[in-house]
Amino acid sequence: GDGFTFAVVNAADNDTSRSGGRSDLSELLGYAGPGHTADGQGLRPPKFAVECDTRANTGANDPDRVESRSDGAGDHAAVVFWGRQSETGQCAGVGTTYQCIQDDNRHSRAGVETVGQEAPGDMPANSRNVSQGADYFARPGEKAWLRTGTHTLRLEVDRAVAPDASGNHAYAIRVWIDCGDCDDVLTAYAGAAPTLSREFALSAALHAKLERVLFGWTEATGNAVQRITVSDFELVFLE
Template structure:
């Protein structure tokens, strides 16, 4: 019997089929494209995390050596004597080079100088206590280890100055930390000028005059203090973890040659304080935290203790914030800048210190009223001395300084700072010198001659017979937490 299948009824068999070769090829291409985008990002993230961890461990080793020195009055003879002395990249221990004269009992407090120096490009840092370093991602130690010094090169420079490890010149990536003898002595030894009285010779200090400092009128973010005072410690905190913030902190008292914060400049000043960035920036771009601060001397003829500048790269020292009067020229400051900004001609990506003024003057309308000569070009290199506007120092000038370590200031370590300004009241000529990480430099009774100034400059400025002094700070989309302590100023 024949059976006929109705065309209206489906056949009772499967209609499923597999992928064709063309479809399979398309899927493979898509997967390859996705992998080509995702895998490099994952690898890059793994490398970045490993490098961040390596930097953190080297800093832990550094701090353990400091702790050993505090407990024993001397340096350990090898990294085996600390808890984190192992090399991160490869086997063995971290590179460790102590100053040979700091290994005996109680040697740190008995020595005024060390036998070790660090060479950073054209700059030499004397009186280094020790150097601790890791090989970096290329598993190749490349720094220079000579009889009396260690050479630290700029990242990416093709070099190998340590053939004892692997004689293989390639882009430099050693992770290096060092600590000075002066820092250890401040930690361990009795200082001639403790926090009870402030730096020796100071006319005004945190220890004696903390209540006479006031917050500038510019407080941003609203109702939040980006600068606060810790009375029990006699310190001020800058930033306080706020983004897009600015603030100024000025002296307003009557001590020394000052009246309501207006101080007779006379023949100049000597200044000392310590600063510490609490957050460690382990990035190679120096952009994990921002932006820095200034210590500023501003004309009392054109300013009062309510002025302040803008946020971001202006550091609260420059720019018009639209709320208060800006910090008007003439003025001068030491800029401690931790965020590289090409718009201000910073030398990227390095932390730097620089002597700054006001760049070029310009006119600006504010609240429908013309404000003449509103200063504020804080771009490095801006200014025209022929027009009476001193040049802001830029990379390559004696008034601009960075090391080959990208985040050398953002290391959670306490840094000493000293500023000396010599003024000829008749001619308006100024000689400015500043030191960062100076040794035994808190005595303000005489000029400091311990080491070559970190930055220096000579300028001519008029209309600064009376000044206001203090700190300015700012942040952008990143935050910062900076502590200022042990401040003192002496007028000459």
């Protein structure tokens, strides 16, 4: 199988009927944005997800084609957002122009391309495809570490109520994988450094759209069969 995401999407522009991405592109993990979906919409930004990817789609083709995720070589976990956006719906990159609707979980390549924009308040850039930053994690020499066995995963998200001097709202995402004694969801976890972490800021308009959210899992597989079991799930909103 290709893996899954745990996604948090804005409820202003999404509902529970939405799915993301073309059915013939399982590497999108069901998380892609507007485009070839049953309702023509997909999962619309702002949104973010923890990607648990168990198939290395290492190619850097046009994001509307197969082998276009720019993955690293092996299983990995990453924080993903929503890729590039354009008023015209057309994006330019990797030597071509393409519909910028299927790059939501495409990874940035250091020195080659940045997927998404990094301007404060705008869409965050997606994680790079190597474990040099805090928002992408792989285990060297263990290409299949994530696809078998049982793993614990803890996610914490902080968001600022008040804007900063620029009018943007700060967010912080922290993820622990295979953590110990990390099931107390009523207090922040301090037992170990996070496996993944990311800080970013969103404009007041994007922040307002995340006042109400939908959360859940997206997944996809190609010719192979995958079985994913989620157990002991807990969710708490703290003020």
